[in-house]
Amino acid sequence: MAEQNPGWSGDAQSFYHEFTLRNAGFISDKEQQRLRQAHILIAGCGSTGGSVIEVLVRSGAEQLALADNGSYELNNANRQNMVLTDVGRSKVDVFHERMSQINPFVQIDGYANGITPDNVDALVEWADVIIDAVDVTGRSGLEMKFLLHEVAHRNQKAVICGYDMAAAQYVPVFDYRDGTLPLMAGLLNAEEVATLDPLQACARLIPDEFIPLEMFDELARHQQGKDYTSQLCLAANLFGVLGSTLVLDILNERAVETDNYVDLWSLMRKPQASDDQARDEAAVSELRSGLRAWANGPGGDSDPFFLERSLRHYQLPLMPELHNYRDQLLTERAGISAFAIPHEQLAGPLARQLLRFAFVHYARVGFINPDQAARRLLHHEPLSNLSPQDVHLVLIDTQSSQLLGYSTLKAPLSDNLPFSSTERPHYGVEQAFGRDLFAGVDELQGIPVAAVREIGRVTKAELDDPVLNARVGIMLLSAYRQVVSDSRYGISAFVGDGEKNVTLRNLTFFGFNPQLLPARESCLPADHLYHHRYVGRDVRPFWLLLADINQARADEVEALLDLDDNALLAALNASRSNAAKELEAQL
Known part of the structure; x- marks a missing residue:
């Protein structure tokens, strides 16, 4: 494999040493080897999942399984790791090709059907840690997300999730390793997945305080019939950094926060004047109450398909x-x-x-x-x-x-x-x-x-x-x-x-x-x-x-x-x- 890459002519071991040299001092040799040998499943290679793949590979991960049933569209280019010539190509295939150009010794298994009932058991059993970036804007994605968690829960594997909203990224960790955490932390059950609107179900998974204000208008547009969800590169790329950090800590048995949240606009923009802020807080409280009532409302019929x-x-x-x-x-x-x-x-x-x-x-x-x-x-x-x-x-x-x-x-x-x-x-x-x-x-x-x-x-x-x-x-x-x-x-x-x-x-x-x-x-x-x-x-x-x-x-x-x-x-x-x-x- 190395002979096909003119930038390197040595063996795998010497390549890895040079490749990860600048990690030394911040990542120990022992931690680096754990990352190198770890089996990492990335379920969903779009905006969030796609952002974590390159960071993991550049950090030294070499054993990846990528599952995504999608191909690139032009409207993905604002936030996903693609170029124009990738339009129409499988996301799994593109990442396999591109990551091999970064590290010719990386081992990537691609699953172009995404997570399915017939591969999920073997994938979860293989994995040491799981990235759940399954697209849940549709019914089938929500079902496969729940199935992924069911199998991870049964096999006692940690699952890192990502939700990009406006300029914010919410990253919950479902750490099923000790067997005490209920499936999906008890936030969602099978019948709710089957009958709720997918965004309604997502709202049950995301705490009120981690939904940025800008998303309320987006949710209103969705309820009025908008057939796509707006997403920004600002939030998507945040997951690559946050998710990779959590992977390294989980692999090395460090305790991690189960709720991780960064809102770039809230963090970096100056606060409003106090009288405007007080007025906004009342409006925001009303919006959050309405969202919670909608999220906790009844579902409809199950999907006949x-x-x-x-x-x-x-x-x-x-x-x-x-x-x-x-x-x-x-x-x-x-x-x-x-x-x-x-x-x-x-x-x-x-x-x-x-x-x-x-x-x-x-x-x-x-x-x-x-x-x-x-x-x-x-x-x-x-x-x-x-x-x-x-x-x-x-x-x-x-x-x-x-x-x-x-x-x-x-x-x-x-x-x-x-x-x-x-x-x-x-x-x-x-x-x-x-x-x-x-x-x-x-x-x-x-x-x-x-x-x-x-x-x-x-x-x-x-x-x-x-x-x-x-x-x-x-x-x-x-x-x-x-x-x-x-x-x-x-x-x-x-x-x-x-x-x-x-x-x-x-x-x-x-x-x-x-x-x-x-x-x-x-x-x-x-x-x-x-x-x-x-x-x-x-x-x-x-x-x-x-x-x-x-x-x-x-x-x-x-x-x-x-x-x-x-x-x-x-x-x-x-x-x-x-x-x-x-x-x-x-x-």
């Missing part, structure tokens, strides 16, 4: 970490690896990826209640919906580690009660269709609850390759068969629900012989996250005994994996057709 934004950049994840779970490997066949991993043994980030995979699938087929997802800002089911004893059945491509299929073998709800007990908790399918759902199924009544499992989250990747898609489906069923046949789990029966032409047909064609219960209406409330799964669809509850599995048919279906492509598809279509006829006979 939340799920669309959440799914926009989703790509099937690579999960090479699963190869570390060799003890839970069920089989490797047809280029697919199948795992059965108890939830209590699976790393949290991997579990969230699996829940996200299922959530995206359910959202795309219309199972998710969009209003509930928006109001709770859900990009996947909460991890709290899983039990430590739940078993994740996961299929990945053996070579690439791409996620191909996922389902959950839900844990028993009680270890000591019989299935017939009125005191046992409800299964999920009973929550959907009623507590009396299995009352007439004599075969289940004498079985211990611990021996009855529930099928959940049966999802496959949306693949263009019909042969691979077929093999994934067979492997997922085969994985279920292997797990339920394992005496360690002590399983005697399954319960669940599914649509006739999807889950129920597949279970039948594999030989599981699901016993369908009479059709009935769902009793899930309209505001339930999965209410839409049961609206306008023929979703049937079922049960099955493992003793009734047609093992010979299951062997025949698994043997299809050894056929070549055309033969596999032909045989599969015939088997599924027969399964559909068997189901029709039950109906």
Whole structure:
């Protein structure tokens, strides 16, 4: 890399020594090395985030991740680090190029989609300190800001924010490192993010005394329909200095102020005459009261396009970490690896990826209640919906580690009660269709609850390759068969629900012989996250005994994996057709 920069011909170490020489005396060698090695995430590379990047690089930071989904426009030039030839270019790409011209050894990872539900966990986990400069003038930015803080709060990382207003810069620090600070300091919750005007939400995050007088006229213009926010280079560049100072102090474990504020005009302009000032103070007090009433006012409806934004950049994840779970490997066949991993043994980030995979699938087929997802800002089911004893059945491509299929073998709800007990908790399918759902199924009544499992989250990747898609489906069923046949789990029966032409047909064609219960209406409330799964669809509850599995048919279906492509598809279509006829006979 250094050979491409005629200004320097030495190695990285000698470059860094010379590059940071003038820091010596004010920044110790130990502090300088911490800055050099620190992983710094800058979320948002516009006016505030962009101002801090160059200061950090010139100060000696060499490990940066930049996330911004924007490109430069001419009206950015009054305050952002750009030139005319950058118009239309990605901000991430421009900074990568320009910072490399300052320090040829700087390591910059760019994320041109910005912060998304699918990269935020990995970025926050990587980072030692986080700069939150996400543009919150729109709904999507506010949502991603909140998500960034959610993940930082969970991972106990410090977050430095910036708000440029007129000639002032407000820099709060959300120091989540010791686990005592509430998410966003308790100033904003998920439903408020979902329903408040973005500037209304921002006003809740900024103390009244840190909103400069000039912003009141700007807020009035916004409420009258102005479709952009005025910003000055004076304030934006302040963040580069303030934010970089805080980064260095946080990395070196120095205590910092949680509220930092500089108003250049207030600081540098002479005060007005006392009689004018008194008159102004009364007017300002009235303005601040009005602003606070507006900020604390009610929100409106949630945004109906939340799920669309959440799914926009989703790509099937690579999960090479699963190869570390060799003890839970069920089989490797047809280029697919199948795992059965108890939830209590699976790393949290991997579990969230699996829940996200299922959530995206359910959202795309219309199972998710969009209003509930928006109001709770859900990009996947909460991890709290899983039990430590739940078993994740996961299929990945053996070579690439791409996620191909996922389902959950839900844990028993009680270890000591019989299935017939009125005191046992409800299964999920009973929550959907009623507590009396299995009352007439004599075969289940004498079985211990611990021996009855529930099928959940049966999802496959949306693949263009019909042969691979077929093999994934067979492997997922085969994985279920292997797990339920394992005496360690002590399983005697399954319960669940599914649509006739999807889950129920597949279970039948594999030989599981699901016993369908009479059709009935769902009793899930309209505001339930999965209410839409049961609206306008023929979703049937079922049960099955493992003793009734047609093992010979299951062997025949698994043997299809050894056929070549055309033969596999032909045989599969015939088997599924027969399964559909068997189901029709039950109906």
